[in-house]
Amino acid sequence: MASTADIKNGVVLNLDGQLWTVVDFQHVKPGKGGAFVRTKLKNVVTGRTNDKTFNAGAKVDIENVDRRDFTYLYADGDGFVFMDSTDYDQITLSDVVVGDAKNFMLENQQVTIALNNGNPLYIELPTSVILEVTYSEPGLQGDRSSAGTKPATVETGYEMQVPLFVETGTKIKVDTRTGDYLGREK
Numbered sequence: 001m002a003s004t005a006d007i008k009n010g011v012v013l014n015l016d017g018q019l020w021t022v023v024d025f026q027h028v029k030p031g032k033g034g035a036f037v038r039t040k041l042k043n044v045v046t047g048r049t050n051d052k053t054f055n056a057g058a059k060v061d062i063e064n065v066d067r068r069d070f071t072y073l074y075a076d077g078d079g080f081v082f083m084d085s086t087d088y089d090q091i092t093l094s095d096v097v098v099g100d101a102k103n104f105m106l107e108n109q110q111v112t113i114a115l116n117n118g119n120p121l122y123i124e125l126p127t128s129v130i131l132e133v134t135y136s137e138p139g140l141q142g143d144r145s146s147a148g149t150k151p152a153t154v155e156t157g158y159e160m161q162v163p164l165f166v167e168t169g170t171k172i173k174v175d176t177r178t179g180d181y182l183g184r185e186k
């Protein structure tokens with residue numbers, strides 16, 4: 001058991017059997033009354049955020065989360081197969097654990113998987129990836145009803161909004177956190 005003095009950004013806490021990552025924290029010492037720690041927590045599994053306040057010196061359960069580099073190999077019927085970059089062991093993750101990351105993963109791409117006691121929690125992708133547009137309707141320059149964007153499908157099957165000048169075969173940079181178009185790759 002640790003105390004509230006050990007709370008830092010990125011630390012994973014076990015609260016009532018659920019794992020929460022500390023997104024933000026602030027030690028507060030008011031002029032009157034006892035000190036406390038105000039935290040913003042993000043649920044590791046669901047991604048939901050929550051604010052929680054701890055009294056100073058309260059005991060908290062800090063979990064050990066191991067972040068290791070893996071290579072994405074392929075998707076099969078049961079899930080997604082990854083290979084550990086250090087010992088070449090393969091693991092299969094379910095669609096629930098992979099989540100929205102599947103929209104931006106290409107074969108042989110490096111990802112980071114967070115493990116807690118050998119159980120995979122979530123996948124961390126680079127903040128942006130380069131994907132090729134596989135289908136996009138031609139954009140008409142006079143068509144401004146959609147604010148200058150049109151739908152496009154990238155090589156992973158993900159559909160997103162891109163500017164009118166983007167054509168099929170163009171490589172684009174995509175933000176993996178939001179799924180937004182960031183620009184053309186040269």
